[in-house]
Amino acid sequence: MLDRLVGLTMLIAASAVFLYYTIWTLFMPFVDEDHPLHTLFPPRVWAIRIPVILILLFTTVVGSFLSVVMIRSNRRKALKAKAKKAN
Known part of the structure; x- marks a missing residue:
């Protein structure tokens, strides 16, 4: 049940970010440019910077x-080879 809840939450978050x-x-x-909708978004230069930083x-x-x-x-292979050589 918890895995479905986590999966659903991740799906909703990914969909919201994509949208x-x-x-x-x-x-x-x-x-x-003077529309109030622009206040909900950062400057356009960050549309490139954010994905580049994340990548x-x-x-x-x-x-x-x-x-x-x-x-x-x-290191493990070297230790095994060293132990084998010592025997």
């Missing part, structure tokens, strides 16, 4: 994780 970003990037350029952060985290896993794996 907000879509409106911000695709529809707001056609709305007049850089994501690739850094994934690359760091893979590096740590590979280093630990090689």
Whole structure:
């Protein structure tokens, strides 16, 4: 039951973010600059900056994780080889 609730919550959050970003990037350029709807959105330059920052952060985290896993794996292999050679 809890996993369905979490999944539904994630689906709703992802849909809301997608809808907000879509409106911000695709529809707001056609709305007049003095319209009060523009107060709900940041400046348009952030429509590019936010995804770029998120992509850089994501690739850094994934690359760091893979590096740590590979280093630990090689250490274990080296220790096994050393133990095997000592016997």
